[in-house]
Amino acid sequence: MKRLWLAAAVTLAMASAMAADPAKINWSKVPATTVPLFYPGQSSYEWLRSDKHPGAQGVQANLPCAGCHEGQQKKLGAKVVKGGALEPTPVKGKDAYKELKVQAAYDDQNAYLRFQWKTNARRPGIEYPYYRFDGKEWKVYGEPRLNKAVREGKQPPIYEDRLTLMIDDGKVPVFAAQGCWLTCHTGERDMPGEASKADAQKVLKRNDVRKYLPLTRTNPSDWTTVKSDEELAKLKAEGGFVDLVQWRAHRSNPVGGADDGFVLQYRLFDKGKNHFASNMDNEKKVPKLMYDARKFKSKATTAKDVRKRDPFLIKDVNAVAFDPSAGWKEGDMLPRYYLQPAEDSAADNKAKGTWKNGTWTVVLIRPLGLANADDKALKDGGVYSVGFAVHDDNITTRGHQVSFVKTLGFGAKADIRAVKLK
Ligand code: HEC
Structure with missing residues (x-):
C-alpha cells in the first residue's frame, strides 16, 4: 500500500515537473x-x-x-x-x-x-556580414543600413x-x-x-x-x-x-x-x-572556419549567392578548420561569425x-x-x-x-x- 502511494506520488511529481512541448502548445x-x-x-x-x-x-x-x-x-x-x-x-x-x-x-x-x-x-533577414577575400586579405563585406559605407553605396546593406x-x-x-x-x-x-x-x-x-x-x-x-x-x-x-x-x-x-x-x-x-563566435583568427588574419564542401557544396560562398541560400556556418555541422592552401579566389566569402551550442x-x-x-x-x-x-x-x-x-x-x-x-x-x-x- 505504502509503496503504491509512493509510486503515485513520484508519477505526480514527475508530471508536474514536466515541461510542455512548445510545438504542441495550442496558441490559438x-x-x-x-x-x-x-x-x-x-x-x-x-x-x-x-x-x-x-x-x-x-x-x-x-x-x-x-x-x-x-x-x-x-x-x-x-x-x-x-x-x-x-x-x-x-x-x-x-x-x-x-x-x-x-x-x-x-x-x-x-x-x-x-x-x-x-x-x-519580402524575405527573412537571415544574413550577416561576411569576410570577403580580395586576392590578398579577408575584408568585411556588407554592413547595417545606418553605416556610412552603406549610405554612400560602397557596401551592400546586410544585417x-x-x-x-x-x-x-x-x-x-x-x-x-x-x-x-x-x-x-x-x-x-x-x-x-x-x-x-x-x-x-x-x-x-x-x-x-x-x-x-x-x-x-x-x-x-x-x-x-x-x-x-x-x-x-x-x-x-x-x-x-x-x-x-x-x-x-x-x-x-x-x-x-x-x-x-x-x-x-x-x-x-x-x-x-554564446551561440556565436568570431570567425576571424586575429593573429593570422584569416577566418578560423570554412564551409565543409561535402555539406555546403562549396568551401565558401560568393556575393552572387547572398540571399539565395542559407548562409549559416555551424561548428561540427557544416564547418571545418580553415585551410589556407585551399586555393582561395578573389570574391570568396565566409561568414563573420560561426554558430555553436551555447x-x-x-x-x-x-x-x-x-x-x-x-x-x-x-x-x-x-x-x-x-x-x-x-x-x-x-x-x-x-x-x-x-x-x-x-x-x-x-x-x-x-x-x-x-x-x-x-x-x-x-x-x-x-x-x-x-x-x-x-
Ligand atoms: C509630461 C508628458 C510627457 C512625458 C512624460 C513624455 N513626453 Fe515625449 N513628448 C511630450 C510632448 C508634449 C511632445 C511633443 C508632441 C508633439 O510634438 O506632437 C513629446 C515629444 C516626444 C517625441 C517626438 C519628438 C519629435 O520628433 O518631435 C518623442 C520621440 C518622445 N516625446 C518620446 C518620449 C519618451 C520615450 C518618453 C519617456 C521616457 C516621453 N516622451 C515622455 C510629452 C511627454
Missing part, C-alpha cells in the same frame, strides 16, 4: 496582446530630459512615457523616421511603426513567449533580423515607467557624441559605448563617469540590472537559441559561451523562429526560477516590466522599432497575462 487558445512599436531615432535619456523635448519635466519627475504618449506611437514614429533633429540619416522606406503580437504561457518549468511581426522586406526584450523585476528604479529609454545615451554607437575607440578603451576597456543604466554612472548623462568595480558589483548583486534577451535570425536561431544578456554599465553577455548561463533561452508570408513567428522558451547571478528569475505569481524591440531589414543600433514598457504577469494581473498550461 492563448490570448494575444498587440504591442505598438515605433521608430525612436536618437531620443536618448539626455534628449528626453533636455528642453528640446516638451515632456522633459515629466521625464525628470520619472513619469511614464505612456502617460503622455499612449496611442501616439504611430504619430511619434512617423515624425522621427522621416529625418530631423532625432534622425540625422533617415533610411528610405523604413517602417515608422510596427505591431508586435505577443502571447505568453507557462508551466511548472518554463515561460513560453510567442512573438509575431511583419517584416519590411540579421532581431527580436529583443528587456526584463526587470522592479529592482531598477524608473524602468517600470521609462523602460528601454533609460539605457539609451549620448556617446553610444550611432548616437550623438559617439565615443571614439580610444576614449571607450580608456574608460571602459572596450571599443565602444553600449546600453547602460543610469545608476552605473555618478552622472547618468555622462558615460565617462562610470562607478567603481565594487559599486557595480554591489548594484548587480542587488538586482540593479535588466535582463536582455535577443533572438537573432542569423546568429542564434539556426542553433535553437536566443542570447541571454543583461544591461548594467554596458550591454553584457551572461556567463558561459553553454552555462548564456544558454538559458531556447528559441525557434520561422518566417512565412512576410511574418516572423518566434517562440522563446525561458526556464522559470533561474538562479544565476546574471538573470532575472521569472516566477509563478510574478509581474515584470518588459520592453520590446524589433530590428528589421538589415539594420542595427537605433534603427529598431521600440515599445513603451508593458507588464508581463504569470498567474497575475498584467498587460500581457501568461496562461498556465495544463
Whole structure:
C-alpha cells in the first residue's frame, strides 16, 4: 500500500515537473496582446530630459512615457523616421511603426513567449556580414543600413533580423515607467557624441559605448563617469540590472537559441559561451572556419549567392578548420561569425523562429526560477516590466522599432497575462 502511494506520488511529481512541448502548445487558445512599436531615432535619456523635448519635466519627475504618449506611437514614429533633429540619416522606406503580437504561457518549468511581426522586406533577414577575400586579405563585406559605407553605396546593406526584450523585476528604479529609454545615451554607437575607440578603451576597456543604466554612472548623462568595480558589483548583486534577451535570425536561431544578456554599465553577455563566435583568427588574419564542401557544396560562398541560400556556418555541422592552401579566389566569402551550442548561463533561452508570408513567428522558451547571478528569475505569481524591440531589414543600433514598457504577469494581473498550461 505504502509503496503504491509512493509510486503515485513520484508519477505526480514527475508530471508536474514536466515541461510542455512548445510545438504542441495550442496558441490559438492563448490570448494575444498587440504591442505598438515605433521608430525612436536618437531620443536618448539626455534628449528626453533636455528642453528640446516638451515632456522633459515629466521625464525628470520619472513619469511614464505612456502617460503622455499612449496611442501616439504611430504619430511619434512617423515624425522621427522621416529625418530631423532625432534622425540625422533617415533610411528610405523604413517602417515608422510596427505591431508586435505577443502571447505568453507557462508551466511548472518554463515561460513560453510567442512573438509575431511583419517584416519590411519580402524575405527573412537571415544574413550577416561576411569576410570577403580580395586576392590578398579577408575584408568585411556588407554592413547595417545606418553605416556610412552603406549610405554612400560602397557596401551592400546586410544585417540579421532581431527580436529583443528587456526584463526587470522592479529592482531598477524608473524602468517600470521609462523602460528601454533609460539605457539609451549620448556617446553610444550611432548616437550623438559617439565615443571614439580610444576614449571607450580608456574608460571602459572596450571599443565602444553600449546600453547602460543610469545608476552605473555618478552622472547618468555622462558615460565617462562610470562607478567603481565594487559599486557595480554591489548594484548587480542587488538586482540593479535588466535582463536582455535577443533572438537573432542569423546568429542564434539556426542553433535553437536566443542570447541571454543583461544591461548594467554596458550591454553584457551572461556567463558561459554564446551561440556565436568570431570567425576571424586575429593573429593570422584569416577566418578560423570554412564551409565543409561535402555539406555546403562549396568551401565558401560568393556575393552572387547572398540571399539565395542559407548562409549559416555551424561548428561540427557544416564547418571545418580553415585551410589556407585551399586555393582561395578573389570574391570568396565566409561568414563573420560561426554558430555553436551555447553553454552555462548564456544558454538559458531556447528559441525557434520561422518566417512565412512576410511574418516572423518566434517562440522563446525561458526556464522559470533561474538562479544565476546574471538573470532575472521569472516566477509563478510574478509581474515584470518588459520592453520590446524589433530590428528589421538589415539594420542595427537605433534603427529598431521600440515599445513603451508593458507588464508581463504569470498567474497575475498584467498587460500581457501568461496562461498556465495544463
Ligand atoms: C509630461 C508628458 C510627457 C512625458 C512624460 C513624455 N513626453 Fe515625449 N513628448 C511630450 C510632448 C508634449 C511632445 C511633443 C508632441 C508633439 O510634438 O506632437 C513629446 C515629444 C516626444 C517625441 C517626438 C519628438 C519629435 O520628433 O518631435 C518623442 C520621440 C518622445 N516625446 C518620446 C518620449 C519618451 C520615450 C518618453 C519617456 C521616457 C516621453 N516622451 C515622455 C510629452 C511627454
